[in-house]
Amino acid sequence: MLKIGIFGAGHLGKIHMQQWQEINGVQLVGFYDPDNTQAATAIAQYQVPRYTDINSLINAVDAVDIVSITTTHYEIAKQCILSGKHVFIEKPLAHTIEEGQELVQLVHEANIKCQVGHVERYNPAFLALGDLPLQPMFIEGHRLAQFNPRGTDVAVILDLMIHDIDIVLHLVKSPVKRISASGVNVLSENADIANARIEFDNGCVANLTSSRISLKKMRKLRLFQRDAYIGIDFLEKKTEVIRMKEPGMQTGMMDFPIEIGNGNTKILSVQMPDVKPSNAIRMELQDFADAILQDRDVRVSVYDGFQAMDVAHQVMKKMSLHNELHNV
Numbered sequence: 001m002l003k004i005g006i007f008g009a010g011h012l013g014k015i016h017m018q019q020w021q022e023i024n025g026v027q028l029v030g031f032y033d034p035d036n037t038q039a040a041t042a043i044a045q046y047q048v049p050r051y052t053d054i055n056s057l058i059n060a061v062d063a064v065d066i067v068s069i070t071t072t073h074y075e076i077a078k079q080c081i082l083s084g085k086h087v088f089i090e091k092p093l094a095h096t097i098e099e100g101q102e103l104v105q106l107v108h109e110a111n112i113k114c115q116v117g118h119v120e121r122y123n124p125a126f127l128a129l130g131d132l133p134l135q136p137m138f139i140e141g142h143r144l145a146q147f148n149p150r151g152t153d154v155a156v157i158l159d160l161m162i163h164d165i166d167i168v169l170h171l172v173k174s175p176v177k178r179i180s181a182s183g184v185n186v187l188s189e190n191a192d193i194a195n196a197r198i199e200f201d202n203g204c205v206a207n208l209t210s211s212r213i214s215l216k217k218m219r220k221l222r223l224f225q226r227d228a229y230i231g232i233d234f235l236e237k238k239t240e241v242i243r244m245k246e247p248g249m250q251t252g253m254m255d256f257p258i259e260i261g262n263g264n265t266k267i268l269s270v271q272m273p274d275v276k277p278s279n280a281i282r283m284e285l286q287d288f289a290d291a292i293l294q295d296r297d298v299r300v301s302v303y304d305g306f307q308a309m310d311v312a313h314q315v316m317k318k319m320s321l322h323n324e325l326h327n328v
Contacts, residue, residue: 002026002289005051005061007076008068009033009042012090016067017046019282026289032057033068058083063113063292065285066090070154074099081106081114088288090117091166092158093305097313100306107302115288115298116305118166120219122280122287125232126167128239128273134171134230136223139206141168144214147187155183155190157312157319161210164221165198165315166300166308171223174202176311181319186213196315241271 004020006013009031020028030049033039039050051057058064058079063086066076074094080087081103093116094100107114120126141164176198183194193211200206219234227244244266284300291298 002063002293003029003061004063004065004289005029005057006031006048006065006067007033007054007057007072008066008090009035009038010067010069013038013067014042014045015281016065016285017042017048019279019285020065021046021048023282023286023289025293029061030057054079058085062086063088063289067117070158071095074103077103077114078106081110081112084110084112086113086288086292088115088117088285089302089305091119091305092162092309092312093302094309097310100309104302104306113288113292113298114302115284115291116300116302116308117284118163118300118305118308119280119284120163120167120234121170121300122278122283123232123234123237124275124278124280125234125237125239127278128275129230129232129241130273132230132241132273134223134225136171136225136230137204138224139168139171139204139208140222140224141206141208142218142220143208143210144216144218145212146215146217147192147213155316155319156192156194156210156212157181157183157196157315158309159210160212161194161196161208161315162308162312163219164206164208164210165311166304167221168198168206168208169307169311170304172200172202172204172206174200174204176314177201179311179314179318180322181315182322183319191316191319194315194319196318198311198315237275237277239273239275241273243269243271 004026020026030051032051032054064080065088066073067090073089077087077089143160143164178199181196183191186192192213195209198206221232223230229242231240287299
């Protein structure tokens with residue numbers, strides 16, 4: 001039985017509590033949260049014991065789930081790693097680049113499992129792509145949300161865009177060459193809407209827009225590559241693949257002949273991969289537990305988490321420089 005402890009009993013922390021209680025082979029030992037109101041609510045809803053001492057909880061478990069505010073990730077994770085405990089850390093990995101770098105080193109030295117909570121890797125719409133060969137050369141992303149005061153302690157880049165940054169880095173697998181960005185503070189003290197253009201050494205370009213002041217929600221990523229377009233709707237859980245094929249090649253769900261000039265015809269083949277309903281949060285936590293129990297690699301490593309936060313911080317730096325230059 002894998003013993004788990006949770007740090008943080010806020011909105012997401014309570015969701016994690018519920019999921020852990022439904023995962024086989026796991027015992028949710030307890031949680032730590034200094035906020036008495038949040039703690040009381042968690043106890044009433046899930047009957048999970050509250051620990052008031054960090055060390056006591058660490059000593060009572062095999063692994064921890066850190067769902068506290070970002071500024072606390074580093075200190076809690078460091079203490080747990082040095083105690084030899086496996087660690088799940090909600091994104092972003094840490095508050096500063098220096099903290100993130102040290103956590104990467106500590107995980108390597110301790111030889112423990114560390115997974116970062118980039119939950120969109122487990123979104124059924126993304127998983128539906130399966131083993132489809134993806135070599136995007138242009139990516140367009142939109143992640144829009146209605147305003148919610150929760151999360152405004154950080155810029156929208158760390159709140160929302162980092163999800164798409166992680167997916168893009170996972171797909172492109174090429175060093176970042178250049179970043180440009182702009183953003184505006186509208187309702188909070190941090191950027192509420194931002195756009196970033198990320199160029200890679202292999203020629204791929206990703207254009208990402210994130211907003212938390214939209215009238216409607218949207219979480220879409222569009223991939224363009226040689227002879228193919230792939231659309232991923234993370235919100236509606238839909239995926240589509242449109243390919244250009246030669247006449248006579250294997251067909252998709254819908255095929256349309258297209259004249260491309262000089263008497264040549266190609267087939268526009270539309271496929272809608274099967275999206276199997278699933279709970280992404282449950283899946284990522286189960287995957288983390290399985291990685292420990294089966295002694296295998298986690299799907300979203302501490303280095304993956306560091307890369308995403310590193311690029312996110314570069315975006316924020318470029319955004320600040322752009323705003324200073326234009327007196328925004």
